[in-house]
Amino acid sequence: MNNLPEDCIAKILSLTSPRDVCRSSAVSRCFRSAADSDHVWNHFLPSEFPEDFRAPEGLPTKKHLFFSLVHNPLLLHGSQLSFSLERSTGNKCYMMAARALNITWGHDQRYWQWISLPDARFKEVAALKMVWWLDITGKINISLLSDNTLYAAYLVFRWNLDPYGFRQPVEASLVLAGTEHDDVQPSMVSLMQNPGSEQGQRAELRSDDWYEVQLGHFFKRRGDMGEIEMSLKETKRPFEKKGLIVHGIEIRPVLP
Numbered sequence: 375m376n377n378l379p380e381d382c383i384a385k386i387l388s389l390t391s392p393r394d395v396c397r398s399s400a401v402s403r404c405f406r407s408a409a410d411s412d413h414v415w416n417h418f419l420p421s422e423f424p425e426d427f428r429a430p431e432g433l434p435t436k437k438h439l440f441f442s443l444v445h446n447p448l449l450l451h452g453s454q455l456s457f458s459l460e461r462s463t464g465n466k467c468y469m470m471a472a473r474a475l476n477i478t479w480g481h482d483q484r485y486w487q488w489i490s491l492p493d494a495r496f497k498e499v500a501a502l503k504m505v506w507w508l509d510i511t512g513k514i515n516i517s518l519l520s521d522n523t524l525y526a527a528y529l530v531f532r533w534n535l536d537p538y539g540f541r542q543p544v545e546a547s548l549v550l551a552g553t554e555h556d557d558v559q560p561s562m563v564s565l566m567q568n569p570g571s572e573q574g575q576r577a578e579l580r581s582d583d584w585y586e587v588q589l590g591h592f593f594k595r596r597g598d599m600g601e602i603e604m605s606l607k608e609t610k611r612p613f614e615k616k617g618l619i620v621h622g623i624e625i626r627p628v629l630p
Contacts (some may be wrong), residue, residue: 410435412436414436415439415440418440463520475510495622505615512603514604520594525594526589526590527623529620531618545608547607548604563589564587
């Protein structure tokens, strides 16, 4: 293999994955040079970027651009949406800010408060003061996502010092907008990591010290149109709930 021309090695590497390309750079100097080439990394960058995407300045190569988008999500749509790439595949990832979600009574200061946190991706997050009826919904255009990819949506959140009313599972759903909701069977998810709880999805602590819980998953095919609607609800047991802090909803590929 080392006797092959560098451009031939680059073509072969472009048929693999970002992870394999990085590993191949340890094979030899020739492989390392091919693995750093723009020809290779152009294959792992999206063929289409979001409409208001602007590449960060000062990045000398396509490889630098790729890893910048892996590690440093870009804010789009008036800083209400973030865009990044999944490290092992280069598939697109998005996160919708709490301000981009439809939160019932979210603009009523008696029930929700908009605050800033130093470790949040967005300028504001939604802090629940008190509600009896919880309803959080987000929508994203499916055409923004990578083709032929299995995606999942996650509510990203944390708790204040005195959460209350979330010991029981709540309803999560994910549908293609326009689908008859009567035909949708929501799943039950647990926002709190209740010891011994086996009902539905459970919240998991992320590496950024926020929690996440899966709302559902879907497969994005080439040519799919419309909006994906994701929701978290607790409207059937009217009792007081408080202490939830909503960061947003993240949509990212499901890894094998």
